Amino acid sequence: MPGFVYVVDDDASFRTAIQRRLKLAGYEVVTYASAQQLLDDPPGSDDPGCILLDVQLPGLSGPELQASLVQCHSPLPIVFLTGHADTATTVRAIKAGAEDFLTKPVSSEQLIDAIERAMAQQEAARSQHSKLDSLRSRLRSLSRRERQVFDLIVRGKINKQIAYELGTTERTVKAHRHQVMTKMQVLSFAELVSAAERLGLLDSAKM
Numbered sequence: 001m002p003g004f005v006y007v008v009d010d011d012a013s014f015r016t017a018i019q020r021r022l023k024l025a026g027y028e029v030v031t032y033a034s035a036q037q038l039l040d041d042p043p044g045s046d047d048p049g050c051i052l053l054d055v056q057l058p059g060l061s062g063p064e065l066q067a068s069l070v071q072c073h074s075p076l077p078i079v080f081l082t083g084h085a086d087t088a089t090t091v092r093a094i095k096a097g098a099e100d101f102l103t104k105p106v107s108s109e110q111l112i113d114a115i116e117r118a119m120a121q122q123e124a125a126r127s128q129h130s131k132l133d134s135l136r137s138r139l140r141s142l143s144r145r146e147r148q149v150f151d152l153i154v155r156g157k158i159n160k161q162i163a164y165e166l167g168t169t170e171r172t173v174k175a176h177r178h179q180v181m182t183k184m185q186v187l188s189f190a191e192l193v194s195a196a197e198r199l200g201l202l203d204s205a206k207m
Contacts, residue, residue, distance in 0.1 A: 004049035
């Protein structure tokens with residue numbers, strides 16, 4: 001899987017060696033000697049990529065840079081690669097969202113496997129985000145009354161109950177229900193409930 005790898009490591013000879021290895025594997029590589037350098041010139045977020053990050057760095061440490069990127073909602077996954085691994089640091093980094101934690105020296109195969117997993121995870125997250133944006137857009141296209149009908153449908157109300165609750169006729173509810181299904185681009189009640197669940201609407205729409 002081609003993409004960008006952003007290497008943050010204060011060891012110049014390591015940066016050169018890792019850049020050579022990754023370029024041979026087909027990656028575009030950008031290197032930084034410190035965490036601050038990356039923050040001053042942040043990577044683009046449109047292309048597939050990941051950050052290969054050392055733990056001990058001059059100034060901001062690797063975990064501190066990770067925290068800063070999380071706060072900025074950076075979509076780039078992080079793979080730690082360090083010569084100074086300890087269990088506590090590893091657990092903290094993984095809990096904070098790091099994709100992997102590797103210890104130097106690392107084989108090319110192990111390194112590229114970790115990078116590919118991180119990028120695959122990034123692509124899956126991006127796809128989910130795109131689908132959610134699409135669902136939100138469809139939800140916004142509903143009229144006020146269609147949205148009321150939608151909320152009642154996903155709570156399991158039948159047309160007769162919805163008509164009574166909204167003070168209208170079953171025939172009108174059926175028409176609104178058809179519009180809701182069309183605009184939400186679903187073919188069944190189950191799909192509509194699934195959409196509501198993904199949008200986080202079922203927590204507030206108790207049966």
